[in-house]
Amino acid sequence: MSVESVPAPLSRVGNSNDQARRHNLSTILTLLHHGGSQTRAGLTRATGLNRSTIAALVAELAELGLVYETQQTDPGTVGRPSPFVHLTDRMLAVAVNPDLDAVTIGLVGLGGRVHSRVRHETPAAPGVSETIDIVRREVDALRAGLDDDQRIVGVGLAVPGLVRTSDGVVTLAPHLLWNDEPLAEPVAAQVGIPALAANDAQLGLLAESLFGAGRGVDDIVYLNGSTSGIGGSVLVAGRTLQGARGYAGELGHTLVNSNGVTCFCGKTGCLETEVSVGRLLDVLGADPVDGDEFDRMLGETVDDAVRAEIDRQLDVLGTALGNFVAIFNPSSIILGGFLGSLFAANPTRLQDGIRRASFGTLGEQVTVERAQLRTRLLMVGAAELAFGPMLADPAGVLGP
Amino acid sequence: MSVESVPAPLSRVGNSNDQARRHNLSTILTLLHHGGSQTRAGLTRATGLNRSTIAALVAELAELGLVYETQQTDPGTVGRPSPFVHLTDRMLAVAVNPDLDAVTIGLVGLGGRVHSRVRHETPAAPGVSETIDIVRREVDALRAGLDDDQRIVGVGLAVPGLVRTSDGVVTLAPHLLWNDEPLAEPVAAQVGIPALAANDAQLGLLAESLFGAGRGVDDIVYLNGSTSGIGGSVLVAGRTLQGARGYAGELGHTLVNSNGVTCFCGKTGCLETEVSVGRLLDVLGADPVDGDEFDRMLGETVDDAVRAEIDRQLDVLGTALGNFVAIFNPSSIILGGFLGSLFAANPTRLQDGIRRASFGTLGEQVTVERAQLRTRLLMVGAAELAFGPMLADPAGVLGP
DNA sequence: GCTGATATGTTTTCGACAGCAACAATTCAC
DNA sequence: GTGAATTGTTGCTGTCGAAAACATATCAGC
Numbered sequence: 001m002s003v004e005s006v007p008a009p010l011s012r013v014g015n016s017n018d019q020a021r022r023h024n025l026s027t028i029l030t031l032l033h034h035g036g037s038q039t040r041a042g043l044t045r046a047t048g049l050n051r052s053t054i055a056a057l058v059a060e061l062a063e064l065g066l067v068y069e070t071q072q073t074d075p076g077t078v079g080r081p082s083p084f085v086h087l088t089d090r091m092l093a094v095a096v097n098p099d100l101d102a103v104t105i106g107l108v109g110l111g112g113r114v115h116s117r118v119r120h121e122t123p124a125a126p127g128v129s130e131t132i133d134i135v136r137r138e139v140d141a142l143r144a145g146l147d148d149d150q151r152i153v154g155v156g157l158a159v160p161g162l163v164r165t166s167d168g169v170v171t172l173a174p175h176l177l178w179n180d181e182p183l184a185e186p187v188a189a190q191v192g193i194p195a196l197a198a199n200d201a202q203l204g205l206l207a208e209s210l211f212g213a214g215r216g217v218d219d220i221v222y223l224n225g226s227t228s229g230i231g232g233s234v235l236v237a238g239r240t241l242q243g244a245r246g247y248a249g250e251l252g253h254t255l256v257n258s259n260g261v262t263c264f265c266g267k268t269g270c271l272e273t274e275v276s277v278g279r280l281l282d283v284l285g286a287d288p289v290d291g292d293e294f295d296r297m298l299g300e301t302v303d304d305a306v307r308a309e310i311d312r313q314l315d316v317l318g319t320a321l322g323n324f325v326a327i328f329n330p331s332s333i334i335l336g337g338f339l340g341s342l343f344a345a346n347p348t349r350l351q352d353g354i355r356r357a358s359f360g361t362l363g364e365q366v367t368v369e370r371a372q373l374r375t376r377l378l379m380v381g382a383a384e385l386a387f388g389p390m391l392a393d394p395a396g397v398l399g400p
Numbered sequence: 401m402s403v404e405s406v407p408a409p410l411s412r413v414g415n416s417n418d419q420a421r422r423h424n425l426s427t428i429l430t431l432l433h434h435g436g437s438q439t440r441a442g443l444t445r446a447t448g449l450n451r452s453t454i455a456a457l458v459a460e461l462a463e464l465g466l467v468y469e470t471q472q473t474d475p476g477t478v479g480r481p482s483p484f485v486h487l488t489d490r491m492l493a494v495a496v497n498p499d500l501d502a503v504t505i506g507l508v509g510l511g512g513r514v515h516s517r518v519r520h521e522t523p524a525a526p527g528v529s530e531t532i533d534i535v536r537r538e539v540d541a542l543r544a545g546l547d548d549d550q551r552i553v554g555v556g557l558a559v560p561g562l563v564r565t566s567d568g569v570v571t572l573a574p575h576l577l578w579n580d581e582p583l584a585e586p587v588a589a590q591v592g593i594p595a596l597a598a599n600d601a602q603l604g605l606l607a608e609s610l611f612g613a614g615r616g617v618d619d620i621v622y623l624n625g626s627t628s629g630i631g632g633s634v635l636v637a638g639r640t641l642q643g644a645r646g647y648a649g650e651l652g653h654t655l656v657n658s659n660g661v662t663c664f665c666g667k668t669g670c671l672e673t674e675v676s677v678g679r680l681l682d683v684l685g686a687d688p689v690d691g692d693e694f695d696r697m698l699g700e701t702v703d704d705a706v707r708a709e710i711d712r713q714l715d716v717l718g719t720a721l722g723n724f725v726a727i728f729n730p731s732s733i734i735l736g737g738f739l740g741s742l743f744a745a746n747p748t749r750l751q752d753g754i755r756r757a758s759f760g761t762l763g764e765q766v767t768v769e770r771a772q773l774r775t776r777l778l779m780v781g782a783a784e785l786a787f788g789p790m791l792a793d794p795a796g797v798l799g800p
Numbered sequence: 801g802c803t804g805a806t807a808t809g810t811t812t813t814c815g816a817c818a819g820c821a822a823c824a825a826t827t828c829a830c
Numbered sequence: 831g832t833g834a835a836t837t838g839t840t841g842c843t844g845t846c847g848a849a850a851a852c853a854t855a856t857c858a859g860c
Contacts, residue, residue, distance in 0.1 A: 020420055020817070039837095040838080049818075050820075052818080055838070076828095077827080077835090077836080079834090080824090080837040080838065081827070081837080082836080082837060083837095236636050236641060242637060243619055243728055245729060245765065247762055248727065249727065249729075251726075251727060258659055258669070259658055259659070265759050267756075322667070326650040329646070359665050362650075421845080440808080441808060449847075450848055451808070451809070452812095453847050455810075456846090477807080477856075478805075478807060478858080479806045480808040480853090480854055481854095483809085
């Protein structure tokens, strides 16, 4: 678990009495969402609340249509068997990810279950209004396919760029050519459901930390490599690093080489210019391919020039990660996209590089892992965003 | 205020009923400690709690000896005058800062008031047992001078090095030559009062964020320059960045120049090798001096070589801070120690450097400031550590 | 100076909720 | 089949904050 922290400078505002109820409802729903089905007795132990309290809370969640109970089939222990509490499939979130050449839209349930996923290809990078249109049409189609008791509670948008989460405005998405475009608000207006937007790397980390390689870890540095660059995000004491305006985590634009080339951002020697798919494809002499194929190409290569480039990129990546280790002291580093492939091609080289580039022995205390969720990643992350308000206050959002 | 955040992955454990009371007591005490005396009506507005609730909570704090009320002397507004609530001087903390050539010990009250401060010079860097001895003797002396109703509630230790805050063990303090030395526990045993230890830069940031240049700001990058190097700490969403084991914030050991010299930490081109007092003193041709004198020397110099070195260091510092801006998106950067002098010598040069080295327009949204607390800095910071448990649960610590 | 408006302290009542205790139900081990 | 262990169920209790009604103190306008 995490270290006892230095006291926070500002305390939260006073707690009213019934906020305790909301908090406890939220805690139980979140526990089920992130940890899967459990017995009521298990919830009692996990929360420290009284049996009777748990019973009342679970009953309220059941009334809200969020959970149902089943009899334990194979008890195996002494004592009265405790009923299992499961999440229903009635509350759903729509996940949206506009990208260079397509808008991907998914229907996701609690517990990270991706029910469906559709990829709308676009001839060029989709514009904002085009994206909104696609979402509206797709949500209409999804609604038509729902059971009577099912309900879409929110839309989450994972955007490759700087997003002001507070009002869902995309400040800058260079690859989509979006600039100060309101997104969440018009989507909400069009589909009649609350919508929230956030940076794709932040949501990717969130998904991995809940359902992937980062389960149960509170301090994570996450880097995701795509054809359009390197996005990053950091989990600090269990919370996503946001910064003053929600723009924190531009780890791809930190210095790794004073003698490097100029980045499109105007600086020199940025991580994402030194470590890139493009450079790897160049030495491979290949065209862009999908992730699994790229994995295979890197892993099976015997070409010395390719191996040299892989090692060079791993060394640079190690330098950058060493800096991040000195800054964040994470327990875990998670690498997604082509950075995962790069790592898999020669894990010890990267680990050694990180150790060399870290301050003192910090580099030895960190584990490096590859991201696990792959295609589900952004669907689960965006859904988490959409589910956020309901998880934080189930009765408030679903009740009256 | 801060941006609405992406939902946290792990929820806290269930809330019991009387935790609300503790939380509210803590909130009010913390509000007074960090914000100064206020009227009861002001507390009502600040917390959103009911008048009657505030009355009861303030009465309890008064009974614990933490606060007292006075009649408003000059009301100036309509309505029944609300009594002022002040902190008493009865609860005190001992602040300790072992450094290269001295152990500084202070007696600090709530609200950041430094009652006394003693500097015990040592012939060489003090050892752990020497430090503990000095603290024991000094606490005995301080106790003898207290009024009957006064009480020392804790000892806070600000250590220049890596500290595991959870158990107060100093993992590594290179300049003191300490290595895996238990500190907080033996101090507590010797003086019979709870003791806590933390990194000096973390506590410096804490102090500045509460009582200095960072008041009311939730996202701060703090760098402090001393003769022994550059220490850093970061305030993330109002909380000190700790990392998995409490070692986060080694900002002095991040890469700023691939062609730089080798640092004692083994890496090349670290910020603290490129930006240092030593290099400034070299071009100044001067011996080490105190802060105010150094300020004057840098500000008044007309020597081109000195100005060139100042500008070089400011440019390097700008590069580093640009990276930190991309990573943390802070609203404020605070510079202490000789970095404050350096900044004051040519503020626009550093601001321009940061803007150039930041991603997009992020560099324009950040303010750069000099630290304010000077000699009080670590006394207030260490006291905050000592007061932490009492601020978090006044009745629990002082009551039974 | 009076009067009304305004703001706030004080006291009492009330409602919500978590804890607790006693009892019932269900399983396992022998 | 009996006892131990575990957990659900039910009704009661204590605590705490909110709300309402009343009391108090100041200011503004006349």
